[in-house]
Amino acid sequence: MTIAIIGGTGPQGSGIGLRLAVAGEHVILGSRDAERAAAEAATLVDTHRPDGRLEGMANADAIDQADTVILAVPYKGHAELVTSLADTLAGKLVISCVNPLAFDKRGPVGMQIEDLSAAEEAARLLPESTLAGAFHHLSAVNLHKLDHDLSHEDVLVCGDDQESKATVIRLAELVTGGRGVDAGALRLARHLEPFTAVLISMNKRYKTNTSVYITGIRQNGDTK
């Protein structure tokens, strides 16, 4: 599988890309700036020597070569960027890990947005793509520390297409070595995304990098 990561030079996008490449997947970091994407990929390859191929190029070229596209961009500019890439994204699985958050003197908080979540906004703007939401809660810092065990950090996956959701769950397992968990319908992205504000709040309070583990589900979703 070839996975393109839009926003692939940001900390979250490059961290997910690095983990997928380490797991042996072919990963293309995408950016508005092809040279910046190539440089980031080269740095990651030099530093970590992943088993999978990891390269960087302009967003549209990255999408063109990929089966699956991860959207890891800031929410600011999200609608414009997604709209500009709609044609190349048609027919593909698009996984949003966009977190629309605001910060003020009282700390982090989820933004109130018209579509209620970035994933639902992307679904509206990409009627010919299949949307899923995932990877909202993984700490970029921990993604980049390859010696940090992520296997107890659950990836909560939401989406309305069951087959695509199964693909995202498998990708999640590759990223963390732990679980992808089927969290339900795509619209639940409106609750997954802003939960990141709660995690960031706890990161500040406890001077750490938090994530989420769901109790009550046996390993790999086996509840027998």
Next chain:
Amino acid sequence: MTIAIIGGTGPQGSGIGLRLAVAGEHVILGSRDAERAAAEAATLVDTHRPDGRLEGMANADAIDQADTVILAVPYKGHAELVTSLADTLAGKLVISCVNPLAFDKRGPVGMQIEDLSAAEEAARLLPESTLAGAFHHLSAVNLHKLDHDLSHEDVLVCGDDQESKATVIRLAELVTGGRGVDAGALRLARHLEPFTAVLISMNKRYKTNTSVYITGIRQNGDTK
């Protein structure tokens, strides 16, 4: 400490009350119907013989005798009930575990409400009380099974008053035997409450009772 639980005959309220009484606290289950509250308390005492005193009475009488009040009512009718009790709640610590959720053929989802969360709505309606949010994610089923170990089910506590939040964190530790975690400002209740829709969605998918554990925080919040 004496703790009143408004909505004390519901599954969540009676479950939290039972666990607090087992931990030795004095708990008063409150209800619109004093007899129903007394009967529920008597049943719990007969069944589980908790160390702490557990009784039931009308909401206003329960609040009158308590230092701390837990609001465990359905969101439907929440504003009217809270308004009707505002005078007796003045000067007290009020902990909301109200989850404004809707259910349709696509599953559970958080309601879009004017104050963004039940806790913020209660804070607006109770200007002379101190509000906190907690206990949103504990499964009522597991609360009632006393042999179910809750010590890995974190209670995420939000509030703007640090001293009250420390009290709620201690109560959380009594309920679960595990951690109360300082999740940040009261407004983050708008993200904690609807996250329960995600948990209910996973409960259906995996046929279990899920809850939340936060990774990256050492036990009891000690990050050293």
